[in-house]
Amino acid sequence: MDTTTSTSPPQRSTSPDPWATPSLAIGAIPPLDRSVSTASSVSSVSGRSAGSRLSDGGRRRGYMRPEGTEFSESAKSRESVMNLGTIAHLQYYFARTGLLDTATGRIAKGRKPGSRTASGNEPLSPGLDAEFGILSPGSPMSEHHMGEGFVESPLDETPSMTWEDPEPMMLPPTVSTYKNNPIYVPPPPDMTVLRRELRESLAESMKHLHELEKGFSDIQPDGKTAKNGxxxxxxxxxxxxxxxxDVTTLAIRAAKNYYTAHEEPQRLYAIKSEREIRKxxxxxxxxxxxxxxxxxxxxxQPYEVTQLKQWVDDISALLDTEEEKEREEQEARETWSWRDGDWTxxxxEREVLFLRSFDETSAEALPEWTAPTDTELPTPFLATLQDGLRLVRLHNTLVRRSKRHFEQIKTYHTDTTKPYRCADNLRYWVKAAELRWDIKLDVDVMGVVQGKDAEAWRKFDAAILxxxxxxxxxxxxEWLKQKNQARTPTLQIDPNYEAL
Known part of the structure; x- marks a missing residue:
């Protein structure tokens, strides 16, 4: 009797669950926790790759986040210091924006073999470079060197994610030191316009004061005016x-503008002192x-009207006196022969007449100005100006009589017995001529003071001319422009005008 034994085929194992941790492949090496040993080289290598360390070092560049700086009391009062902040702040800002690399050429500059890296770390030895090059996944020798036991994980196919500590965001400096915003400066007001506005304001105030005086005569015995009942x-x-x-305040404002913007305040204060005007x-x-x-x-009240009328009359008299002096000066200018004509x-001769017109501080008039010759040096004219004192005073007088009052010589020597004082006065005059009149002079100061060099005297004569x-x-x-300046038209309203 045949006995038939039925053998069932082996059952196929089911697939693992998706969430199960994958096990090691057959014949795989256990996971490496901290180090890997090979038969050819190094004993241990850090689990963090060298490339990661290099990238971190190159990113930081050795700059630390700046902290606040305490300035001294004198530095706090300077706006430039507070705008600048700290040097560490600027270094951090330039490093973050990359401006520091392009400015100093740290990226474009090549490095010598064996030198430090951008982060300041020592480069790896050639042996380590070779070992890591063999172990890199892209190397053709990596598969042979690893052997059959090494199996690449499916996770290596995806790009690795580097988790870094987030650095705090730092804003750039709030105050820009390289943007120059132009500030519009209005031109100075014209004296003709200011004088016209002042006279119109005074006339309007006087008209209201006259109306108030008329109302005083209409006051009834009970103190009530006939107008208001x-x-x-x-x-x-x-x-x-x-x-x-309203009208008096406008007049006071016009007077203040006229006083503060006056081109020749000394002439104004010669008529009435500044203290009296302010009072x-x-x-x-x-x-x-x-x-x-x-x-x-x-x-x-009547006494108040009287005080206001007195002020208006005083200001009007001041303006009349000033205009009268201006007319006298204009007439005196017309008599000066050096202004016009052919002086070829x-x-x-023309220049000495010009200088005599403004030589107000000296008792003796300037001598005749003759051309320097080899037989007569210095000439009487040059000898008079040798100490520089008269030239300094002439310069100050001319600056005051011009429309632009700046660069007066405020400090100079009046006692010229010492040669160095004469030299200082001449240097003051030469520098002031360059700053105020835009005239560059070539003067041998010590040669003029010593008086022995003929060439120095000729240069001095040419410089004065x-x-x-x-x-x-x-x-x-300036005088010609002032004379030809048209008067600003004045708007006059006829009170008796009646519309048809």
Whole structure:
């Protein structure tokens, strides 16, 4: 009897769950925790790759986040110091933006073999480079060197993710030191316009004061005016006071603008001192303040009108006196022969007449200006100006008489018995001529002071001639512009005009 034994085929194992941790492949090497040993080279290598360390070092560049700096009290008052911040702040900002690399050429500059890297680390030895090159996945020898036991993990096919500590974000400097925003500076006001505005304001104030004086004659015995009828007295007084306050305040403002922007304040203060002008302005403001404090009660009083009228009359008289002096100066200028005409071949004669017109501080007049010759050096004219004192005073006078009052020589020697003092005065004059009149002079100062070098005297004579011609031309041009300046038209409204 045959006995038949049925053998069932082996059962196929089911697939593992997706969330199960994969096991090692057959014949694989256990996982390496901290080091790997091979038969050919190094004993241990850090689990962090060398490339990662190099990339981190190159990114930081050795700069630390800046901290606040305490400045001294004197430095805190300087705006430039507070705008700059700290040097560490700028270094950090340039390193983050990459400006430091391009400015210093740290990226483009090649490095010698064996030198330090960008992060300051020592390069790896050739043996380590060779071993890591063999072990790299892209090397053709990597598969042979690893042997059959090494199996690449499927996770290596995806790009590795580097987790880095987030660095705090730092904003660039808030104050820009390289942007120059132009600031518009308005031109100085014209004196003709300021004088016209002042006269119109004074005329308007005087008109209101005359209207108030007419109302004083209409006051009834009970203190009520005929216009308001007594019931609306407070309202009418307030209207009168506000109108007077408005026009008088505008007049005070116009007077202040005229005083502060005056081109020749010394001529103005020669008529009336600055102290008196300020006192009159403050007294007028005090009258208006008392009038407003009492809320224009009982109206504007006669004594207040008298004080305001006195101030308006004084300012008008000041303007009249100033205009009269300007006319006298204009007439005196017309008599100067050196202003016009043909002076060909007589340049020194013309310039000495020009200098005599402004030589106000010396008792003796300047001698005749003759051309320097070898037989007579120095000439009487040059000997008079040898100490430099007269040239300094002439320069200051010409600056005051011009329209641009700057670069006066405020410190100079009046006692010229010492040679070095004469040399200093001449140097002051030469430098002031360059700064104020834009005239570059070539003067041998020590040669002129010693008086023995003929070439130094000839240079001194040519420098005085050049300086005098340049100053005369500029001042004459200023006078011509002032004379031809058209008066700004004035708007006049006829009060008797009636529309048809």
């Amino acid at each position: 007594g019931a609306d007295a407070s309202g009418w007084h307030e209207v009168q006071g506000l109108n007077l306050l 009159e302005l403050y007294d007028t403001l005090e009258v208006l303040k008392r009038l407003a404090i009492r809320n224009f009660g009982n109206g504007v 071949g007589k340049e020194r 050049q300086w005098s011609q340049g100053v005369r031309e500029e001042i004459t041009l």
